[in-house]
Amino acid sequence: MPELPEVENVKRSLESLVVGKTIKSVYVGLPRIIRTPDDVLRFQAELAGCTIKAVARRGKYLIFEVPPFQLVSHLRMEGQYRFVEGNEEIAPHTHVIFHFTDGSELRYRDVRQFGTMDLVSEGGPLPKGLSLLGPEPFDEALTPAVFYQILHTRKAPVKAVLLNQECLAGLGNIYVDEALFAAEIHPARTAEKVTKRQAEKLLKEIQIVLEKAIAAGGSSIRTYVNGYGRHGGFQLQLEVYARDGQPCRRCGSLIEKTRVAGRGTHYCPQCQPRPRDRKKRSIAAKP
Numbered sequence: 663m664p665e666l667p668e669v670e671n672v673k674r675s676l677e678s679l680v681v682g683k684t685i686k687s688v689y690v691g692l693p694r695i696i697r698t699p700d701d702v703l704r705f706q707a708e709l710a711g712c713t714i715k716a717v718a719r720r721g722k723y724l725i726f727e728v729p730p731f732q733l734v735s736h737l738r739m740e741g742q743y744r745f746v747e748g749n750e751e752i753a754p755h756t757h758v759i760f761h762f763t764d765g766s767e768l769r770y771r772d773v774r775q776f777g778t779m780d781l782v783s784e785g786g787p788l789p790k791g792l793s794l795l796g797p798e799p800f801d802e803a804l805t806p807a808v809f810y811q812i813l814h815t816r817k818a819p820v821k822a823v824l825l826n827q828e829c830l831a832g833l834g835n836i837y838v839d840e841a842l843f844a845a846e847i848h849p850a851r852t853a854e855k856v857t858k859r860q861a862e863k864l865l866k867e868i869q870i871v872l873e874k875a876i877a878a879g880g881s882s883i884r885t886y887v888n889g890y891g892r893h894g895g896f897q898l899q900l901e902v903y904a905r906d907g908q909p910c911r912r913c914g915s916l917i918e919k920t921r922v923a924g925r926g927t928h929y930c931p932q933c934q935p936r937p938r939d940r941k942k943r944s945i946a947a948k949p
Contacts, residue, residue: 664737665722666799666832667875667896672743673719676768679745683762684713685728692757695772698780698789705781709733709760721795721831727784734780734789735770741777744769795831799868804830810861813853820856821849822923824868833868836881839903839928841868848934849922855937874899902928 664672688706690696696705708731716727724743726733735741744753747766752759758770758779770777780789787793796812797804812830816823823829824838833841842849844867847860856864875881878896897904901911906919906928915932 663722663739663834664741664880665834665837666719667837667872667878668880669719669722669724669737669832670876671880672737673717673724676717676724676743676745680714680726680760680762680768681716682714683764683766683768685709685711685760686763687761689759689761690757692772692775695757695770695775695777695779696781697778698782705779708781720792721798721827722834723792723795730784731781732784734782734792736778736791738772738776738778739774741770741772744771791827794828796827796829798831799833799865799872804865806858806862806865809865810856810858813856813861816853818853819850819922820847820853820864821925821927823853825923825925830868832872835925835927836900836903837868837871837875840871840901843902843928843930843934844871846933848936849927849929850920851937902930904928 688709690702690706693702696702699705699708709728712728712731714726714728718725718727722736724735724737726735735743745766745768752769753771755773755775756769756771757775760768760770762768770779778789782788797808813820813823816829818826821838821842824833824841825835839849841864845860845864847856847864875896878899881896881900902917905917908917909915910917910930910933913930913932915930917928918931920927920929
């Protein structure tokens, strides 16, 4: 699933491609993608004549500002937006096409068909998933102290808490594994047992990892592309994710894979020992 860096890159590419475009008509080939309103004909009619004023991101959601509406889009597993200017052949699994008055188009393609779109009035109720999102990793209000409290009040594994969008918005499997490795915290460690010092380091590493991934265009592990159809490059910099069986670049130990919070989880057993492993090693080190 595209995470914060991928969605941010889609947002930035679409800002330069579709802001200022006026929608002439909308083709919908798979009605179930449109959740709100529940009448696809109404969705098409209300967007006709609207101009895209801005494209924003909140967590993993894209938000198209099309006054007097907001179009909230969640890419889910494999949703993709592609802007085309000419009579380019329509790719298979293209389910929604926004036709602009200048002849260009914005096409939404989704092989897995899990993506969603909600057209809501400006200032009105937001889709439930969006309205319940926790703070963004770069929010100024998300201080180390606040982040520590988020972790300290939960008994679930720290990975599960970081994946919970109501706790922290935008993170998914890739960047949680990478941030926990950078912070040297085992993903199965109970969140409430993360110390203040560890929480401060973890928050910093989350931000660093996300900044690097955004700068690299995101991670194209499977099918991710931005609005220009370009792949990301951060997959070449991953330290642990999808590197099970390969040597850790920091210590040389083999990266292992397990399951935490129901998700495939990658970690270095030497750099991220379980708390009891760390205790055993310290005892064994005593003369």
